[in-house]
Amino acid sequence: MKLAAQTSRSKRSGTSAAGSVAESLQNMRMTHLMKSVGAKLFLIFFFCILFFVLTVGLTSYYKSKQVLQNKVADASEQTIIQAGSKLDLIYSTFEDLTMQMMLNEDLRATITNLRATGRDTYDYMNLNRLVNEKLNVYAFSNKSIKAVHLLTETGEPISSTANTMGNDSRAEKDWFKKIIEGNGQAVWLSTQEKGFTDGVLGNAQPTFALGRILKSPSTSQITGVLLIEIGVDTIGRETESISMGEGGSTIIVSDTNTYVYSPxxxxxxxxxxxxxxxxxxxxxxxxxxxxxxxxxxxxYKSQVNGWNFIGYMPVNELVRDASVIFNLTLGMALGAMVIAVIIGYFIARMIGRPLVLLRNLMKEGEQGNLRVRMDVKSQDEIGQLSVSFNQMMEKITALVQQTNASAQEVLQTAADLSDASKRTAMSAKDISIATEEIANGASSLAVESERGNELTHNIAKQMKSVVEANVIMGTSAGEVQGSSKQGITYMSELIGKTNETESMTRSMVEKVDNLKESTRSIRKILDVLGNMTKQTNILSLNATIEAARAGAAGKGFMVVADEIRKLADQSRQSIAIVGQITEQIQKEIDETVQVLSQAYPIFQEQISSVKEADSIFKQVDTQMAGFIERLSEVTESISQLESSQSVLSDAMANVSAVAQQSSATSEEVASLSSEQLNVSTGLVKLSDKLEELSNSLKESLSKFQV
Known part of the structure; x- marks a missing residue:
């Protein structure tokens, strides 16, 4: 009967709970849609189907796109290779032409003769015309050649098939340096926007060029530097015939990464x-x-000159036909989305609704209603979860009833324990205060004694420092006294040497005055020699006149007179040079006399200063002797004071040890009392907390309906 009553009660509570759940489900459906398991299952199923459909479709699209791109690229590569081979034939034709020119003995001989002939002669004009005609023969042999230029190895123009090449040197041009570095090999030069003649060729059309040093095969002697300018349209015709599709193009790039040809x-x-x-x-x-x-x-990289023949095309144009697969993939994905929505809705409804009902029942249990139960209809995992939920609520109900009874007993025990703890705490507090006062007095005494002990130790250290300083001062004073005596000796020697220096300076002044008089005598002699030179010139002139009057008989005498005149001129020049040197010596002697006259008073002042320093050293020696005697007396007094200080320091150490021991004992007692007070206070707090917890537990259990 009791089991039947409980069952009927459970069914009634389950029926009422089902009604409340239906209402709350209607209110919360839209609010928690994205948080529910049903919605998540729906989204997972929807996106999984959509993901696999899109993955298969897009993989097919990109794979076909890659295959199309590779096929077109392979076909274009073969086209580029074939066209590049044709370009190599064109390049080889021009290289063969330069080789013919280099091996043409007649051309090399004409160029050699032209370079050896002066520019302003008729032969030069005739040879230049011959060279120009030979170059025109090669230039007209191929319509692609715009001009043929011939230069020296230093960059000077020799001849050209163009109207003019100017007279400026091309030695600093980069293309000319490359040809020289080629040392006889064919050197291909990238396209210049205005050609290689700085715009004087035609309408300054763009050209690329081939350069080579012409030299004799047998002697390797350089004949000149050859430069052939070729029109860009020569290779443009070959590249324009190749179609790379809409948006694509073909170009030629040199080995230095510059455009040789571009549309x-x-x-x-x-x-x-x-x-x-x-x-x-x-x-x-x-x-x-x-x-x-x-x-x-x-x-395609040219095997002749290393230039790259490049074709490029937009990838979008290559894979345009693959867009059909992409559109088909989008259509299938749209259909899969509709199917996924329908299937996902039924799965979400079948699994999500029971879970929402169970969630609402658990929310009621959370609010304190332990009488809620789940109405079990299915035998799957959700049905088993409902049975477990009902069993859990039965056990929680029994546990709450038992906990309520235990809480009453704990509350009564906590009240008794709180009263006893408060009385114990009052007694421990009084004991702690008395012990703390005793410990503070002992600590103050220990601190003061320790301070006195430190002061005595500091005084002892300072006394030792003073004694050591006195000893050092005595040693230093002795050293200073010895240094002053040594200084007196040095000063005496310095006075003697200074007197000798003064005598030598005075003697030097007298000798310089004598030298000044000697230079004046030399000057007078030079004046006499100068007059003799003038007279010799006059005699030589008279002899020349007489020899001229004598005619052929006086030619020998005229030669002698001319030599005498030359000798007189050389003597005059030598006397002038000696006079300049004598004047310079005279000037330097005057300056030396002036400097010695200025230095003599300074030597006098130096002697006076040395004598004053000698007297100062003697006074220092006398005063240091008295200072050493007084320093010895001070050292003896400090030694007696140090003995007294040692006795005082021992006494203060004994007082400090006794005070520290007393303070340690008082602090230990105070610590024990304080610890007892803390224990009592903690016990009171624990009792109060236990009482609060008991009341809180009682209030919490009163919320449950059992």
Whole structure:
């Protein structure tokens, strides 16, 4: 009967709970839609189907796109290779032409004769015409050649098929330096926007060039530097015939990464801006994709000059046919989305509703209603969860009833324990205060005695420092006295040496005066020699006149007279030089006399200063002797004071030891009393806390309905 009553009670509570759950489900459906398990299952199922459909479709799209791109790239690569081979034939034709010119003995001989002939002669004009005619023969042999230039190895123009090449040297041009470095090998030069003649050729059309040093095969003697300018349209015709699709193009880039040919004329001769890595064209030919992935690039490296023939095309144009697969993938994904929505809705409804009902029952249990139960209808995992929920609520109800009874007993015990703890704490507090006062007095005594002990130790250290300082001062005073005696000796020697220096200076002044008089005598002698030179010149002139009158008989005498005149001129020049040197010596002697006259008073002052320093050293010696005697008396007094200080320090050490022991004992007693007070206070707090917890537990249990 009791079990039947409980069952009927559970069914009634489950029915009422189901009604309340239905109402709350209606109110909370939209609020917690995204947080429910049903919504999550729906989204998982929906996105999984959509993910797999899109993955298969997009994988097929990108795979077909890659296959199309590779096929077109392979076909374009073969086209580029074939066109590049044709360009190599064109390049080889020009290289063969330069080789013919280098091996042409007649041309080399004519150029050699031209360079050996003066520019302003008729032969030079005739040879220049012959060279120009020979160059025109080669230039007209190929319509692609715009001009043929011939220069010296220093860059000076020799001849040209163009109207004019100017007279300026090309030695500083980069292209000329490359030809010289080639040392007879064919050197290909990238396109110049205005050609290699600085705009004087025609309408300054862009050209690329081939250069080579002409030299004799047998002697390796350089004949000249050859430069052939070739029109860009020569290679443009070959590249324009190749179609790279809409948006694509073909270009030729030199080994220095500059445009040799481009459909855009403004790019010729400028640095290439292809979006590729630096070492992209290291192979002979191949295919690659730009760094950004927007262009497919195929290339062929020339085996003649190393230039890259490059074709590029937009990737979007290559894979345009693959867009059908992409559109089909989007359609299938849309259909899969509709199917996923329908299936996901039924799965969410089948699993989500029981879970929402169980969640609402648990919320009621959270509010304190332990009488709620779940109505079990299914035998799956959700049904088993409902049975476990009902059993859990039964056990929680029994546990709450038992805990309520225990809480009453704990509350009564906590009140009794609190009263006893408060009385114990009052007694411990009084004992702690008395013990603390005793400990404070002992600590003060220990501190004062310790301070006195430290003061005595400090005084003892200072007394030792004073004694040591006195000893050092006595030693230093003795050293100073010895140094002063040594200084007196040195000063005496210095006075004697200074007197000797004064005598030597006075003697030097007298000798310099004598030297001054000697230079004046030399000056007078030089004046006499000068007059003799003038008279000799006059005699030589008279002899020349007489020899001229004598005619042929006086020619020998005229030669002698001319030699005498030359000798007189040389003597005059030598006397003038000696006079300048004598004047310079005279000037320096005057300056020396002036300096010695200024130095003599300074020597006098130096002697006076040395004598004063000697007297000062003697006074220092006398005063240091008296200072050493007084320092000895002070040292003896300090030694007696140090003995008295040692006795005082021992006494203060004994007092400090007794005071510290007394203070330690008092502090230990105070610590024990304080610890007892803390224990009592903690016990009171624990009793109060236990009482608060008991009341809190009672209030919490009163919320449950059992």
């Amino acid at each position: 855009n004329q403004e790019q010729l001769g400028k640095e290439s801006k292809l979006d590729v890595p630096e070492d992209a064209f290291k192979e002979g030919n191949g295919k690659l994709t730009s760094i950004k992935g927007d262009y497919q690039i195929v290339y």
